[in-house]
Amino acid sequence: QVQLVESGGGSVQAGGSLRLSCAASGRVYSLGAMGWYRQAPGKQREFVALATSEGRTDYADSAEGRFSISRDNAKNTVYLQMNNLRTEDTAVYYCHADTSFLGVDYWGKGTLVTVST
Numbered sequence: 001q002v003q004l005v006e007s008g009g010g011s012v013q014a015g016g017s018l019r020l021s022c023a024a025s026g027r028v029y030s031l032g033a034m035g036w037y038r039q040a041p042g043k044q045r046e047f048v049a050l051a052t053s054e055g056r057t058d059y060a061d062s063a064e065g066r067f068s069i070s071r072d073n074a075k076n077t078v079y080l081q082m083n084n085l086r087t088e089d090t091a092v093y094y095c096h097a098d099t100s101f102l103g104v105d106y107w108g109k110g111t112l113v114t115v116s117t
Contacts, residue, residue, distance in 0.1 A: 002026045002106045004095045009111030016115070017083045022095030022108055024076040032098035034071060034078040038091035038113075045094065051078055062088075085115045 008020040024031060035050025035058075049059045049069040057069050068081040078095065095108035 002028065002031065002097055002099065004097055004106055004108035006093065006095045006108045006111040009093060009113045011114040011116065012085055014085060014087055014115055014117050016085050017081070018085065018113060020080040020082070020093055020095075020111060020113075022078045022080075024078075024097060027099075028076045030099040030101060030104075031076065032100055034095070034097045035069065036078075036080050036093055037096055038089075038093045039110075040088075040091040043091075048093070049080060050096075082113070085113075087115050087117060089113060090115045 003025045004022055006020060006022045008018060012018055033050045033052045036048040037045050038048050039045040047060050048063050049067055051057045051069045051071040053073055066084045071078045092110040092112050094110045097106045099105060
């Protein structure tokens with residue numbers, strides 16, 4: 001089992017910044033890519049960004065240029081720096097982790113980000 005705990009959500013005005021953190025515990029030796037998804041009210045959960053243990057990153061088009069994902073393998077933690085936030089970034093942000101076990105992945109409980117005008 002892997003446990004993922006997110007932190008750093010909150011309320012911010014448009015144009016502001018927030019930094020999310022996700023700390024993994026448990027069978028961390030099995031961790032593969034770690035990343036972030038988000039789900040806005042009334043919408044499906046969508047991919048935001050990911051980082052592999054080797055340092056490769058990938059972003060959704062909506063996050064490219066404004067968000068930056070980083071990973072500290074020693075701390076089993078992934079971060080999402082979100083800059084120039086927009087009202088449409090309002091969502092619950094979920095941490096996600098793949099593992100080396102086929103078909104096994106994990107989700108955090110989510111952290112709410114609210115961006116207001």
